[in-house]
Amino acid sequence: MEEIILITSKATEMASILSTNKKRLKDTHGKCYVFVHSSVDGDCVGASCAMADALNGLGIDTKVALAEKIPEDMAFMNVEELIQYDILPNNSEDFAIAVDCASGSRMGEMGDFFEGIENKIIIDHHISVDPNLSDAWIDSKASSASEMCFRMLLALAKNMEVSSEEIISKRAANCLLTGIVTDTGRFTYTNTSPETLVASGKLMQLGGNISMSCYYLFDMKKKPDFLLSNEACNTAEFFCEDRVAMSIVTREMFEKYGADEDSVSDVAARLRDVDSVDVSFVLRETEDGKIRANIRSSSSFDCAAFASQFGGGGHKRASGFTVDNMDIEALAQEVRRLVTDEFESNM
Ligand SMILES: [Mn+2]
Numbered sequence: 001m002e003e004i005i006l007i008t009s010k011a012t013e014m015a016s017i018l019s020t021n022k023k024r025l026k027d028t029h030g031k032c033y034v035f036v037h038s039s040v041d042g043d044c045v046g047a048s049c050a051m052a053d054a055l056n057g058l059g060i061d062t063k064v065a066l067a068e069k070i071p072e073d074m075a076f077m078n079v080e081e082l083i084q085y086d087i088l089p090n091n092s093e094d095f096a097i098a099v100d101c102a103s104g105s106r107m108g109e110m111g112d113f114f115e116g117i118e119n120k121i122i123i124d125h126h127i128s129v130d131p132n133l134s135d136a137w138i139d140s141k142a143s144s145a146s147e148m149c150f151r152m153l154l155a156l157a158k159n160m161e162v163s164s165e166e167i168i169s170k171r172a173a174n175c176l177l178t179g180i181v182t183d184t185g186r187f188t189y190t191n192t193s194p195e196t197l198v199a200s201g202k203l204m205q206l207g208g209n210i211s212m213s214c215y216y217l218f219d220m221k222k223k224p225d226f227l228l229s230n231e232a233c234n235t236a237e238f239f240c241e242d243r244v245a246m247s248i249v250t251r252e253m254f255e256k257y258g259a260d261e262d263s264v265s266d267v268a269a270r271l272r273d274v275d276s277v278d279v280s281f282v283l284r285e286t287e288d289g290k291i292r293a294n295i296r297s298s299s300s301f302d303c304a305a306f307a308s309q310f311g312g313g314g315h316k317r318a319s320g321f322t323v324d325n326m327d328i329e330a331l332a333q334e335v336r337r338l339v340t341d342e343f344e345s346n347m
Helices: 009-028 042-057 072-077 108-115 145-159 170-183 194-205 210-219 223-234 251-257 267-272 303-308 328-345
Strands: 032-035 062-065 095-099 119-124 136-138 237-239 244-249 279-285 291-297 318-323
Touching (some): 009 095, 009 119, 009 136, 009 145, 032 042, 032 108, 042 072, 042 095, 042 145, 042 170, 062 108, 072 170, 072 210, 095 145, 119 145, 145 170, 170 194, 223 251, 223 267, 244 328, 251 279, 279 328, 291 303, 291 328, 303 318, 303 328
Parallel strands (some): 032 062, 119 136, 244 279
Antiparallel strands (some): 237 244, 279 291, 291 318
């Protein structure tokens, strides 16, 4: 049986770019910023905060640049001090690391700040930029950005001739494990590889706590959120011979229960799990007047390709998009039409 190797050549390349910049940042008093996508999730928060924690420990002044507050259910990660919410003027000495996304267009209000920094690396498991860019490590087979960041930090430890415990604190290990748990759906999605499990075992040894992450990110629900999630399931429509499910969640429904913005984040997966369903959609009106769509599939239906028609992206079995200036019923009608066409012609 082949030995499972976590430190690959790309992990090593990223680590060596970081060590080179460590010296430069120290000499010039530049700062390092870690950037993530908007509508944050456990993976991008976990990966970015673990990076900031580890790099600060190595003497690189690092913050996670975030335009939005992290959700309350991630408070257990205890990372507030690592986050900077202000957008600062660009300093030519700064260094940027994009994790779980590859360009400013995915970063909301932080996008221009990221694009304005010249020296940067990208660590991402979504395919959105040329994977051959020298300063990018794009691995669509990796379970999560957190798994990739863990492997990069192991390479960095090796490069600096220190132990992994010295670079990866208990908090960082817990952040990384939380990211892996999030993006693998607690190790149940097909992106869970032998490498993912070995990495997770090592992160447990470093202090990560799987059951805690699972409780806060998957199981714990506030009552208003639980009630809205149930209503979103109960009012879902099924079409294309029950192979498609769609739920529409309006502001009115949120207000009826006083439920949080992400209270329906589990609904797409619950609908997808119905045995006849190949693909599920949840459309919800956001607080800022947009419509957010989440798509999940259990079959060959390509969620990322579907989302790209609306300027979104993601993975084959899970994706999303956001639209502006559109009525939710009109969007639902458009989604019904497109998905019905696709089922009638290809599926
Ligand atoms: Mn991710």
